[in-house]
Amino acid sequence: MIKIKKNILLIDQHDRDGIYAKKFGGSYVPETLKKPIEDLTKLFQKLRYDKKFIEERDYHFDNYIGAPTPFIKLQNLTKHLGGAQVWAKVVSDANGGAHKIYNATVHCLIAKKAGKKYVVGDTGAGYAGKMLSMAAKKFGLKCKVFMGAKDIKRQKPNVDAMKKNGAEIVPVYSGSQTLVDAVSECMRYWVANCQSTHLVVGSTVGPNIFVKICAWSTAQISRELMIQMKNVFGRIPQRVKLINCVGGGSSAMGFWNEFMDYSPKQVEFVGVEAGGPTNSKHHAAPLSNNAKIGILHGSKQYVMQNKEGQISETESISSGLDYPGISPLHCFLKDAKRAKYTSATDEEALAAYQLVTKLEDISPSLEPSHAFSEAIKLAPKLKSSIVIVVNSCGDSLKDKFIIKKRLGSYKR
Numbered sequence: 416m417i418k419i420k421k422n423i424l425l426i427d428q429h430d431r432d433g434i435y436a437k438k439f440g441g442s443y444v445p446e447t448l449k450k451p452i453e454d455l456t457k458l459f460q461k462l463r464y465d466k467k468f469i470e471e472r473d474y475h476f477d478n479y480i481g482a483p484t485p486f487i488k489l490q491n492l493t494k495h496l497g498g499a500q501v502w503a504k505v506v507s508d509a510n511g512g513a514h515k516i517y518n519a520t521v522h523c524l525i526a527k528k529a530g531k532k533y534v535v536g537d538t539g540a541g542y543a544g545k546m547l548s549m550a551a552k553k554f555g556l557k558c559k560v561f562m563g564a565k566d567i568k569r570q571k572p573n574v575d576a577m578k579k580n581g582a583e584i585v586p587v588y589s590g591s592q593t594l595v596d597a598v599s600e601c602m603r604y605w606v607a608n609c610q611s612t613h614l615v616v617g618s619t620v621g622p623n624i625f626v627k628i629c630a631w632s633t634a635q636i637s638r639e640l641m642i643q644m645k646n647v648f649g650r651i652p653q654r655v656k657l658i659n660c661v662g663g664g665s666s667a668m669g670f671w672n673e674f675m676d677y678s679p680k681q682v683e684f685v686g687v688e689a690g691g692p693t694n695s696k697h698h699a700a701p702l703s704n705n706a707k708i709g710i711l712h713g714s715k716q717y718v719m720q721n722k723e724g725q726i727s728e729t730e731s732i733s734s735g736l737d738y739p740g741i742s743p744l745h746c747f748l749k750d751a752k753r754a755k756y757t758s759a760t761d762e763e764a765l766a767a768y769q770l771v772t773k774l775e776d777i778s779p780s781l782e783p784s785h786a787f788s789e790a791i792k793l794a795p796k797l798k799s800s801i802v803i804v805v806n807s808c809g810d811s812l813k814d815k816f817i818i819k820k821r822l823g824s825y826k827r
């Protein structure tokens with residue numbers, strides 16, 4: 416049985432090669448990238464323990480991102496479901512509307528320290544790209560974003576935001592024209608431009624250093640939540656369920672990090688993957704469907720693949736979850752039985768979006784709507800002393816055209 420060590424951050428529980436639990440992660444990159452990755456690893460290792468850098472990061476988290484984001488009780492939803500209490504960490508209130516701002520801000524600060532003038536990143540839902548374009552503009556960096564052509568069409572509001580911020584958007588026409596192809600093209604670009612350009616991987620995926628930087632950045636979410644829960648309840652309640660959608664896994668890692676050493680009986684982690692349209696065979700849910708281990712984007716992980724090991728195409732109403740792989744950190748959590756993973760279909764996510772927006776004054780995007788769907792399934796079966804917290808990690812505005820098409824109208 417794989418064990419998680421206590422008092423050591425999960426991102427530091429890998430071996431010399433960046434492998435977690437002897438089987439996930441690593442850094443499988445072309446020779447050209449070995450040196451830039453080594454340099455970035457050394458720089459990050461220095462900066463993360465540098466008091467001045469932490470002060471700088473916290474200054475921007477507070478005064479640019481607007482930390483802390485609210486932690487609120489969803490009174491009407493709780494009453495409607497008639498069981499466990501349902502709360503939300505409204506991360507969509509962060510500047511830009513989603514958790515991707517933490518990773519983008521930290522990466523731009525690192526890029527400045529590395530003396531780089533250009534940043535390049537991938538995006539699916541457009542939030543990673545939008546946030547990178549915002550942070551790049553703020554810190555005076557030139558920004559390029561790779562995005563699947565299918566996602567460019569379905570996430571227009573975020574595409575417009577990137578353009579407004581002066582980012583160059585490179586449409587990706589290969590493969591399924593979604594996130595997986597955007598990440599591949601972005602990494603390919605970096606191979607040829609790594610001397611001048613800093614790479615920003617938009618989730619806790621990719622070669623190990625990018626997994627670490629991203630999870631380290633989003634951990635702000637659970638740092639805040641820990642304080643907020645203690646303020647509200649006087650302590651961390653006896654039974655808590657932290658429910659988060661999972662694409663690459665960055666918001667879930669950030670939401671859970673501080674609670675890692677609690678017993679799973681007290682603080683349970685539930686990850687919700689994208690089941691795609693009802694009965695889809697192309698779902699983007701490797702953890703809840705026992706996918707096999709493979710290598711994608713430079714790291715070993717459970718990944719949707721065919722018999723020959725070729726990466727499978729996926730489909731989901733939410734671009735942000737439409738990804739065949741998953742962070743090695745989540746593979747580790749799954750095998751250590753620290754987190755449970757399940758999935759929600761497109762239809763379930765839409766229904767959850769409808770119910771939450773009808774009863775409450777928050778408007779989750781389709782990614783966190785997957786997490787709300789699980790909360791809606793669980794709450795009625797549980798006692799009112801149990802506290803469910805959903806990470807409402809993105810704002811629905813980016814999905815307004817999809818929602819209008821599927822449900823007939825969209826109101827913010």
Ligand SMILES: Cc1ncc(COP(=O)(O)O)c(C=O)c1O
Pocket residue numbers: 513514515539540541542543617618619660661662663664665666667734735736780782783808809810
């Ligand atoms: C709002 C939102 N939530 C969730 C995700 C999924 O990514 P991750 O699992 O890295 O948080 C995305 C990705 O674009 C997103 O935009």
